[in-house]
Amino acid sequence: MKTLIDLNADAGESFGRWQLGDDAALLPQVSSVNVACGWHAGDPGTMRRSVELAVANGVALGAHPGFPDLAGFGRRAMALSPAEAADACLYQYGALRAFAAEAGARIAHVKPHGALYGLTLRDPDVAAAVAESVTKADPDVMLVLLAGPTAQRVLDSGHRVVREAFADLDYDDNGHIIIEPVPGAKDPDACAQQAIDVLRGGVTSVNGTAIDVDADTICLHGDRPNSPDIARAIRARFEQHGVHTATMREVVATRNR
Amino acid sequence: MKTLIDLNADAGESFGRWQLGDDAALLPQVSSVNVACGWHAGDPGTMRRSVELAVANGVALGAHPGFPDLAGFGRRAMALSPAEAADACLYQYGALRAFAAEAGARIAHVKPHGALYGLTLRDPDVAAAVAESVTKADPDVMLVLLAGPTAQRVLDSGHRVVREAFADLDYDDNGHIIIEPVPGAKDPDACAQQAIDVLRGGVTSVNGTAIDVDADTICLHGDRPNSPDIARAIRARFEQHGVHTATMREVVATRNR
Amino acid sequence: MKTLIDLNADAGESFGRWQLGDDAALLPQVSSVNVACGWHAGDPGTMRRSVELAVANGVALGAHPGFPDLAGFGRRAMALSPAEAADACLYQYGALRAFAAEAGARIAHVKPHGALYGLTLRDPDVAAAVAESVTKADPDVMLVLLAGPTAQRVLDSGHRVVREAFADLDYDDNGHIIIEPVPGAKDPDACAQQAIDVLRGGVTSVNGTAIDVDADTICLHGDRPNSPDIARAIRARFEQHGVHTATMREVVATRNR
């Protein structure tokens, strides 16, 4: 069983007049945060505040680029070409990086959001194009992809990849996560148990199939109504099992030892 | 003191993943509703549900067109020409009308939102262009403008105008309302008192100046956190004073008697 | 060989500062026009001018709703649900209808644009939901779908459907059109020949497969650089073969005789 893992949260998903998620309660529980960059959520003012909140909580800061679809919150598939997907990630990463720079912080990682994440999973050319583009712009930045064959291929091609698993989403029999358009509240204990399952190397699909998982980070969704409770339940369970959290960079650094 | 008035609410201001306002609690308290049409709030799915809610509550249905500014919720001034402002209102009115038609309902009125409302107030050419355009597309539809000189001018030029006052906004010494980017909770009793003041023919500006008001309808903002409470306080006060509510059309019909 | 057909063009595809297509040269050549409604192209000012141009040319006016994707011109697939697709069509149809009403004109038909057209083709539930929604809002309006099984199914379910074929697009072996993100110039004679092929009941796919086509209308793309030349070539060929053009409504009226 792994005893070191990053715990990351999607956050900064308010937009202008609309508030979403309780980031102030969630961020103290995680080691990394993925901040929305304006296309699916996160207007510039929200981005500024999200960066400040990440810095105040000492949490590693990542960009969370999505499809250009505010009405669909980036959770509706769009047929972007690999080049278009790479440009979308580069654009949004750059925008957040400027806010980070102003706050004296750095972007540690880039993690595509929602259906754009799903596209990197289903289309290896998209995953490769995004990795190529982002690491060319910033050789230090890491790309977060779902732990599995696509992530492994991009990793094997020499890019900095962080392999992710989910504590609060179901898996299908292919080992793909099932994205909910509007996440509801979930049982914190069940999520904590799934996090422990990930650390033990496998989860169970909705149909009962065993899925092998080798992950560096575990994700929580900030727009789930009780996400702070879920995060606290996971942290408590980690403590019981002697699991420590660290940033993605720290976890990845121990990977090949 | 007037004893017949329309009570209207701005509503339908959610957008995709983001919820705003408790329309289900607010609509039973009002006689008219102004539904956001997609440019400042109100994606098509929200529009559909707002129309259904209006029909279910037997409330007169109006379009609430705003500036094309989701990030600013339509509350930041934009320098649209009179023709552009008229086209913006026509476009959004038409979109909502299609949802109304599908539900077997009609659009009773058009009320510009936020800073677009402010533009009709400050620029009589904009008010005239909007009135001209909307009534040409639908001779039955009424245009809601702030009770005052501009509204009177458009009314005098032969257009169907409903003159509006506000229960939950402050007035400046020019008799203009002071728009808040993010409305906070307000004392329901103070709002109810201001509604009664309107019925008596005048309100007091933030500087203590007496402002004459001759209004057909009184507005509440659905995105104010306690708007259902404010609405209930107003309705209770109306009952004490023997004031009845009716739709704009009914109120306007009694205007010249 | 058919001797009566509608010739329709996608037009009104400028947006604000950006001009696209030579609609003034194209519209005199066609009997119907599909006007962009703001989501993939066609800002409100362009919509107003497009309606005026249609009226001035005595051309039947249709709405051309697209995906909410200006950057992709509505030609990138998006996974909208049937309800979302229906709402998208209803919204944009309604917006254009208001401009038509102001000009004293009517909306004769609704034709989804680009990848939304492709979605109606691939997902019969989407086609059915759009037909249901649009005809409920306006029982007179006709829905334009690609001539083939999906169109036939919606037609058989009792909705007003116009079956479309293309003069300037290639077909694949499934009888589906191959959408080009950026249409280039095409040989006007080849397009004219394909139009005649359609009237004779069949086209040839890019792989040489014979595709049966039973169509009421033939489409041209206004954003193809030489679309007016193509339209003139088609009209000349029609004249040679004694083919007359008429609006969709007129063509459909002769369908069951």
Place this chain on the structure above:
Amino acid sequence: MKTLIDLNADAGESFGRWQLGDDAALLPQVSSVNVACGWHAGDPGTMRRSVELAVANGVALGAHPGFPDLAGFGRRAMALSPAEAADACLYQYGALRAFAAEAGARIAHVKPHGALYGLTLRDPDVAAAVAESVTKADPDVMLVLLAGPTAQRVLDSGHRVVREAFADLDYDDNGHIIIEPVPGAKDPDACAQQAIDVLRGGVTSVNGTAIDVDADTICLHGDRPNSPDIARAIRARFEQHGVHTATMREVVATRNR
């Protein structure tokens, strides 16, 4: 008369399907380029190509952030607060910087576009907030403002400011430029003469008033139909007068000698 000046052009103003300007013909004539960053023009693919074109022509690269108003091309005033304007500039600067980084280039300057430029001119708090924010994110970057009192104030407060004049726009009696929503063709000789006037220290307003101008750079608009001709006319006139062009950084470096 000055003999060293930067010549800059607004470019990269296509958007997706819509092409605008002949950047390939214009860029060889200038020493700096301001690239649209997605809010008023310039989708990510266009940004990528614009950066490549700037690099290929050895031209200094600048960000050209605008209001979030594609339909108005960023030329309609919007009432953004100083903080909102600063965030808008920072966001768009950052996005372009990522494309520059990927191409191995740097962002030399930031120049607000259209009505956002106008806002920095009319509201010194906006100019100060933008300067503060951008230079905090990148101490090397220069901010381009209209040569005049506002630019001088921001310069005096210690920020890197480049003072700009215009060869192809008229001035009013306040020394403010008159922004055209849709720039038409202009006489290249007249523009060349105005460029020389700037180098001599003054231009004449539309009403004949003499306006003092002390500028480091002269601007051309890439969306003016004959902008490459204007650029060539200016370069020819510069040659006649022994004027050399250089990047903003080089010109500014000579300022205090």
